[in-house]
Amino acid sequence: MTSALDITQAVKPPRAVFVNFPLGHQTGKPHQPELQRRIVADALRAFETIAQAGTIVELPYVWDANDRSWEERDYTKGWMPVPPSPEETDAAEAERRARFAKPA
Amino acid sequence: MRARKRNRKRRPGAARIRELDPERREAQSVVRMQSHGPVRPTAANMPVAYIPRTRELYRDFTPYRWVVNDTVPWTPLRKPVRECRLALISSGGIMYRDQPRWHREDASWRRIPKSARREELSIWHFGYQTRDAQEDTNCVFPLERLRELEADGVVGELCDPAFSFMGGIYSARKVRDELAPGIVDELKRAHADAFFLVPA
Numbered sequence: 001m002t003s004a005l006d007i008t009q010a011v012k013p014p015r016a017v018f019v020n021f022p023l024g025h026q027t028g029k030p031h032q033p034e035l036q037r038r039i040v041a042d043a044l045r046a047f048e049t050i051a052q053a054g055t056i057v058e059l060p061y062v063w064d065a066n067d068r069s070w071e072e073r074d075y076t077k078g079w080m081p082v083p084p085s086p087e088e089t090d091a092a093e094a095e096r097r098a099r100f101a102k103p104a
Numbered sequence: 105m106r107a108r109k110r111n112r113k114r115r116p117g118a119a120r121i122r123e124l125d126p127e128r129r130e131a132q133s134v135v136r137m138q139s140h141g142p143v144r145p146t147a148a149n150m151p152v153a154y155i156p157r158t159r160e161l162y163r164d165f166t167p168y169r170w171v172v173n174d175t176v177p178w179t180p181l182r183k184p185v186r187e188c189r190l191a192l193i194s195s196g197g198i199m200y201r202d203q204p205r206w207h208r209e210d211a212s213w214r215r216i217p218k219s220a221r222r223e224e225l226s227i228w229h230f231g232y233q234t235r236d237a238q239e240d241t242n243c244v245f246p247l248e249r250l251r252e253l254e255a256d257g258v259v260g261e262l263c264d265p266a267f268s269f270m271g272g273i274y275s276a277r278k279v280r281d282e283l284a285p286g287i288v289d290e291l292k293r294a295h296a297d298a299f300f301l302v303p304a
Contacts, residue, residue, distance in 0.1 A: 001302045005151040012173045013301075020151055024196075024232045026302050030240035033249065040249045040300075041258060044185050047298060053178035075157045080233060093205055096226060100201035 001026045001043055008056060016056045017043040021063050022074045035061070171276045181298055183260075188297040191263040193287060195271030196237060196244035196304030197229030206270035211283040215290075218264035220247060231272035232304055244304035263294040271303055 001017055002008040003026050008016050019026065019039060027043075028036035039059060046057045063070060073079050084092065155170060162168065181188070197206060200216045205228035216225070225241045227234050237243040247266055254262045267287055273279055291299055 004154040006153050006155050010170055010172045012176045014176055014178050024237050024304055025243045026304060027246040028243060030236040030243055036242050036246055037249045040246045047181050047185050053176040071152050074152055075154055097202040
């Protein structure tokens with residue numbers, strides 16, 4: 001599964017499925033299980049349809065038919081949130097681990 | 105499949121690592137699938153070039169040496185997906201409950217129980233915008249969707265556990281020589297027929 005066509009073309013996996021969504025959404029948008037499911041099912045179908053090594057199947061899904069500005073912004077300066085400080089990272093990590101400390 | 109001559113000087117399977125020329129167009133077939141879903145006009149097919157963007161974003165760092173493979177491995181899938189044992193792997197940095205987070209150049213991986221609930225999963229990754237995936241890990245780790253597809257018979261059996269690592273690893277050598285073989289061992293132990301890899 002890929003959203004970075006140029007990187008996948010360089011790596012050349014045996015089979016790949018490309019969806020033109022911003023990075024971090026390779027299998028769909030949040031809280032849209034139907035869309036996620038269609039993307040994953042389409043990708044699995046490619047296991048059976050791709051017969052030539054290196055083929056990349058492009059899925060026809062569109063992130064936003066009326067606004068393609070994400071393509072200009074994605075993975076550019078200012079696109080990533082400001083990273084938390086090491087102290088904030090450690091505190092968030094401690095909180096998460098404490099929250100789940102009890103067995104499932 | 106195209107017949108390609110192997111470079112005998114190189115260890116079989118070893119990737120050549122070099123700076124990729126962003127202008128270079130790779131000769132590779134991209135098949136557009138139009139059998140279902142909304143069909144996008146051809147003129148709109150302008151995927152983002154992430155290699156030059158990565159170079160720009162990390163311009164203050166030593167340039168990343170992109171993995172460029174000249175050959176494509178191929179193992180035929182000998183049965184339909186509905187009869188396969190399928191493993192899920194994501195490089196999106198998914199953690200189950202109190203599993204430890206990753207650190208820089210950390211090539212370890214986490215085993216995520218197949219039965220994990222969404223609220224038991226969280227994400228640590230410095231290299232992509234994780235906001236949406238934190239909200240709904242199915243954006244990069246479609247465990248719930250694959251469980252549904254298994255229940256519906258689309259997938260033969262989803263392997264337990266699924267796997268995740270944090271893909272922001274500078275050393276391609278570390279990925280090739282440590283991470284990849286480790287996960288391959290896991291897949292062999294799980295008797296997986298195929299894996300679904302989601303690089304985030």
